[in-house]
Amino acid sequence: MADFSDKLVEIRSQMSEKKKKREKKVSMKKAKVLGEKSSEKMFEKNFGIKEYFDRVKSGVPGIDEVLHGGIPKGNLVVIAGGPGSGKTSFGLQFLYEGAKNQGEPGVFISLEEEPERLIKNAKGLGFDFEPLIKEGKVLIIKSAMYQLNTLFSNIKEVVRKMKAKRLVIDPGALLRLFFETEIEVRKAFVDLAGLLKKMDITPLITTDFSLEAGKQFEMEEYAADGVILLYHTRIGNIYQRMIAILKMRGTSHSEKVHPFKIGYGGIMVYPEEEVFREME
């Protein structure tokens, strides 16, 4: 007689077969609704993802695999993480890749750190922005926090002038300082998202998020097209860096939490490795 664990394996495999059949049926129905040729072959080809978007190469080794090909072009992506989790580094690396290797000029709007400092830090990570700035492929500016309208028109102007395809606003959490109420924040973020989406760019905005602080997700995370979470969390006696995709409209992506490192060469994600294993 088969023991309990054999039985469990058998039940699980039956369930997973049923699930697959159900998903296939639903997807075939969807294909019909979309007016596509819903042949079995077509379905097999498209199962999982349908490519509606061009992809933007992030420049962060490993993350494009986690995103099944890169960030869908034009997606407004929030990089959320706690202090020192790597948000600014991610933004710098993203801009560097665009300007250096993809022919996509970029603008970094810093609301906190001075551009000179950012350029120095980037150099420490192996990204030399100086020649790119001289060649007019990258602009790193600090925007004063006077008025939101001024910031918005500055963004429009520099993006147009630079013919930018990538934009980073860091730390986006500071945008909240313009407002006193959450409602005002919401309205402003919707306006900002609207403005950015009208331009032919892929924007990244960094925000604060920390597991330890037990912070709730906010407007920025809900309104964005994609949210990449960066964790720097204590596990046992070490601080572990981890990355996960909370959402990314327009693509399937890994649902796992992956480890990453920051060092010379910037952020490096290990898509084949998992921080947590599924419980047996």
Ligand SMILES: Nc1ncnc2c1ncn2[C@@H]1O[C@H](COP(=O)(O)OP(=O)(O)OP(=O)(O)O)[C@@H](O)[C@H]1O
């Ligand atoms: N050249 C480097 N080599 C190795 N590690 C580095 C290097 N530069 C930065 N780091 C690591 O990255 C961390 C900071 O990354 P970064 O500034 O991108 O984080 P952040 O999330 O933007 O932080 P903050 O919340 O302070 O703005 C540092 O604390 C350090 O551990």
Ligand SMILES: [Mg+2]
């Ligand atoms: Mg930072």
